Amino acid sequence: MSYLGQASLPSLFCSFLSLQLCHVSQYGPLITPLANGKHNSSLFSFNSTWQVLGPFQIGTREATWGADPLEYIGGFRNLSYHPNATFRSSLPTNGTARWNVTKAVQTSGDLSSANASLSIGYSNVDWDSLKVIYGWAAVQYQAWARGELIVGGNETQHVILHTDAILEYWVDDTHSFGGDFYSFRKAPLVLHLTPGSHRIDIRLARDVRAFGGILEPTIDVVVDIQQASGTLELAKPGILMSDVVDGKLVSPTGSIYLRNSGENDIEIVSIGPANVSSHIFFAGLGSNAQSLVARDSDNADQSTEASDGTHNSYGIIIVTGQTRPVAFNISLPLHNASSLVYQITYKTTAQNRLSTLEVSQIPSRKSTYESHKITFLHPGGMASYAMLRPPAKNATCHSGQKKLPILLQLHGAGLEADNAMVTGALDPVSDLCAWVLFPTGVTPWSGDDWHNWGFADVEAAIKVIPTWIQNVGWKGPGADTDRWIVSGHSNGGQGTWYALTHRPDKVLAAAPVSGYASIQKYVPYELWQPADPRRMAVISASLNSYRHEMLMSNTRGIPIQQQHGEIDDNVPAYNSRLLAQQLYLAGSTSSYNEVPNQNHWWDTVMTTAELVDFYYKQTKSQxxxxxxxGEFSIVVGDPGDMGSKNGIRVASLADPGQYGRVNVKGRTIKTSNVQDLDFDLALWEQSLTVDGQELDLAGVAIASALTASITVHKSIDGWSVNLPALSATQPQRNGRQLGSMTAILRSQGPFIIRHGGSANTSQIALQVSRNLHQYFGADAIIASASHSISKNTTGNVITLAIGSSLEDVQPNPNFPIRVSEFGVTVLDHRGQEQAYGAEARGAAFLRPLESERLELVLWGADDEGLRQAARTVPMLTGVGQPDFVVLGESTKWRGIEGALAMGFFDSGWEVTASSVVESR
Structure with a gap:
């Protein structure tokens, strides 16, 4: 279906509405002017009257896949208001949705900013009746709203646009997907608007996890516009830095957040203390911060000459409209310095004139035994932080306990780790014999619910504790960084289940509090657009690693203290009750405490008598x-996420679209859907039997001089201790490459986003960068695909291409997915090619790079197809992106049923049998 002009819409409406009479005017009435006379008093103003069309159904996290019924008739952007127009919808009375007009409220504003707050609800939907049948899934719906932004003055204005609780929108003819669904306000859209009227179309998508499921099902959003500097500016005030503990800065890692609101790319030349001649290099800290920077090919190996005659190597490039976190090393200028002031020296890539920007921070000073902030580098290359509480002087430990366990306390959704609500939750047990660590997971929502990206942050925070001990000269007991007691509330409770089921050999004990069992159990995946069950199975399989109710076998042998409020209306107690039952059926040891008459949160939720007793007992555990x-089981959804259990780790699955299982009894092992197993030789140094086949691990280990671990592989001939020989054209998929499309988040350094060089591909590359920073706090380098990437690059790559522009960079001629100007070709598991021609509008798929790195290819037949493919880049949890997907035109309104192909790659990068590859 091609892009539709306005004149063709009336006939399409009637086709869409079947027998419904429909009337559509070409342009509709003008939107009424903004109230309160703001046109004369402010440079910016929103109209107070907005046109709204809806409601329409949508499922949990389905918006990524399109699933917008208005796209069937050309999209909301091509519709004009008409009060009598009707549209088929499954939600309202009589099955019809209509236009209506609503008032926006301006909550604040001044001469250089304005905003509009919308609250949308529908009384013509029987929400209570729907909830009886479909639960919370029923109060998730979508609609569209249209407003107008007036820009005053006589000049083009540089602005930033915040879109709180909004996922998708259009400003004039510019489309943005990603928005700011959680209202983080980290990476707003940068616009350069001419004086006059600008249309804003907003897709309203209600999500229970973001909006709640108990109160009236309204959609409450804010659009906020602010004048920008038109050059480099601070995206966030101050410096992210460690606290000063007893006069010492406990970590040298600092970070600032910079945004380029101008129309030319900006190069950060140096960062250093203000009024000091020697500047500090980027924390890199170094190689990732500098060697990955993409420059014009004819200047790539040159250096710049500053106005003072000194030479500086190229620094970080922030492209126009981009926000980036910049990490660097900091130090205290004086023992008792009241503030730190740093100077950023920069220039636009269009000229050599240097400019400066200053940023200051008042250090927070704490004593050693208080919870205080420590900073470190996330594997993604940007700075993060956690709160650390060392063991107290009066901690009563067993004699001879020279190293103490780490007590992880994972926060709930929407909270920062440095919030007193988080760090103060364990104040009543200040004398615990443990190192108490409050990770942040990078963002208040922990990036991805303490899963891939968020849990990498947890492990990075744990690893920095020995450095803290050295930096502060700590003389107390050491830290056993491989011995964890995990606890957390709400989303942190869910994160506790994740740690339990994915790192069982490191978890000494766990106390999940008021956590949900899985994304699907929290808010069911009902009311998606109708789809072939095989396609739904692919989406579901993409989330296998986070379905904790399926993974309870992994917890056997670990003491668990569950807790939940009896009348919890945020995360129903059913979630903990279900997992308590599954723990029992898996033979695990657990205690379940349901607190009468308590809701989701109360002041002592983390220090009830049962939890306090559990903390004291487990911190002293030997x-x-x-x-x-002697007997245990392992269930694996994604080997890339999974650690070992009793010294056995599943290294790869035969088909990653299905669970893998390992059942162990003594030295007899039986497997299902498992292809590779790693054995810790300290625990498995003798012979054993795998699927009826005896293997002598000790003999092979001695012959091969192996001391730590050994891998066994299953082929058609059975199990062997030697991996099969792999040809150069058949790379092995392993380590960080394993998993669904979210494996791209296992980047070891900033993401590299490569685009075709056109204005459209560069804008979509910028959108991907903005979303990665908005939802994960991630850093990304944006570069033209024509520029080579340094051999020192460690980050994962996202490549954008239109038509045939990807053809010359195919790294593997035998790779099962190929794209060209003629479409997409997929080689299925039977070795048969399926070619998708003009019907293929976009595609997204993983490809292997060296050193366990990944490339995510985003391909479009045209600009619109590339925008469609870019929606699939991991952003919100629960979407369920498989390894590859080929998108048809109808994906925009049918959702996943419109996908032409989707599925998984096995360990040899071949399409699996569980994938969907068929002609349409």
Whole structure:
């Protein structure tokens, strides 16, 4: 279906509405002027009257896949208001949705800013009746709203646009997907608007996890416009830095957040203390911060000459409209310095004139035994932080306990780790015999619910504790960084389940509090657009690693204290009750405490008598890890996420679209859908039987001089201790490459986003960068695909291409997915090619790079197809992106049913049998 002009809409409406009479005017009435006389008093103003069309159904996290019924008739952007127009919808009375007009409220504003707050609700939907049948899934719906932004003055204005609780929108003819669904306000859209009227179309999508499921099902959003500097500016005030503990800066890692609101790319030349001649280089800290920077090919190896005659190597490039976190090393100028002031020296890439920007921060000073902020580098290359509480002087430990466990306290959604609500939750047990760590997971929502990106942050925070001990000259007990007691509330409770099921050999004990069992159990995946069950199965399989109710076998042998409020109306107690039952059926040891008459949160939720007793008992536990169990099972959804259990780790699955299982009894092992197993030789140094086949691990280990671990592989001939020989054209998929499309988040350094060089591909590259920073706090380098990437690059790559522009960079001629100007070709598991020609509008798929790195290819037949493919880049949890997807035109309104192909790659990068590859 091609892009539709306005004149063709009336006939399409009637086709869409079947027998419904429909009337559509070409342009509709003008939107009424903004109230309160703001036209004369402010440079910017929103109209107070907005046109709204809806409601329409949508499922949990389905918006990524399109699923917008208005796209069937050309999209909301091509519709004009008409009060009598009707549209088929499954939600309202009589099955019809209509236009209506609503008032926006301006909550604040001044001469250089304005905003509009919308609250949308529908009384013509029987929400209570729908909830009886479909639960919270029923109060998730979508609509569209149209407003107008007036820009005054006589000049083009540089502005930033915040879109709180909004996922998708259009400003004039510019489309943006990603928005700011959680209202982080980290990476707003940068616009350069001419004086006059600008139309804004907003897709309203209600999500229970973001909006709640108990109160009236309204959609409440804010659009906020602010004048920008038109050059480099601070995206966030101050410096992210460690606290000063007893006069010492406990970590040298600092970070600032910079935004380029101008129309030319900006190069950061140096960062250093203000009024000091020697500037500090980027924390890199170094190689990632500098060697990955993409420059014009004819200047790539040159250096710049500053106005003072000194030479500086190229620094970080922030392209126009981009926000980036910049990490660098900091130090205290004086023992008692009241503030730190740093100077950023920069220039636009269009000229050599240097400019400066200053940023200051008042250090927070704490004593050693208080919870205080420590900073470190996330594997993604940007700075992060956690709150650390060392063992108290009066901690009562067993004699001889020279190293103490780490007590992880994972926060709930919407909270920063430095919030007193988080760090103060364990104040009543200040004398615990443990190192208490409050990770942040990078963002208040922990990036991705303490899963891939968020849990990498947890492990990075744990690893920095020995450095803290050295930096402050700590003389107390050490930290056992492989011995964890995990606890958390709400989303942190869910994160506790994740740690339990994915790192069982490191978890000494766990206390999940008021957590949900899985994304699907929290808010069911009902009311998606109708789809072939095989397609839904692919989406579901993409989330296998986070379905904790399926993974309870992994917890066997670990003491668990569950807790939930009896009348919790945020995360229903059913979630904990279900997992308590599944723990029992898996033979695990657990205690379940349901607190009468308590809701989701109360002041002592983390220090009830049961939890306090559990903390004290487990911090003094003498259990040896890994535990040696005579009988246990392992269930694996994604080997890339999974650690070992009792010294056995599933290294790869035969088909990653299905669970893998390992059942162990003594030295007899039975497997299902498992292709590679790693054995810790300290626990498995003798012979054993795998699927009826005896393997002598000790003999092979001695012959091969192996001391730590050994891998066994399953082929058609059975199990062997030697991996099969792999040709150069058949790379092995392993380590960080394993998993669904979210594996791209296992980047070891900033993402590199490569685009075709056109204005359209560069804008979509910018959107991807903005979303990665908005939702994960991630850093990204945006570069033209024509520029080579340094051999020192460690980050994962996202490549954008239109038509045939990808053809010359195919790294593997035998790779099962190929794109060209003629469409997409997929080689299925039977070796048969399926070619998708003009019907293929976009595609997204993973490809292997060296050193366990990944490339995510985003391809479009045209600009619109590339925008469609770019929606699939991991952003919100629960979307369920498989390894590859080929998108048809109808994906925009049918959702996943419109996908032409979707599925998984096995360990040899071949399409699996569980994938959907068929002609349409």
């Amino acid at each position: 259990d040896v890890l890994p535990r040696k169990l």
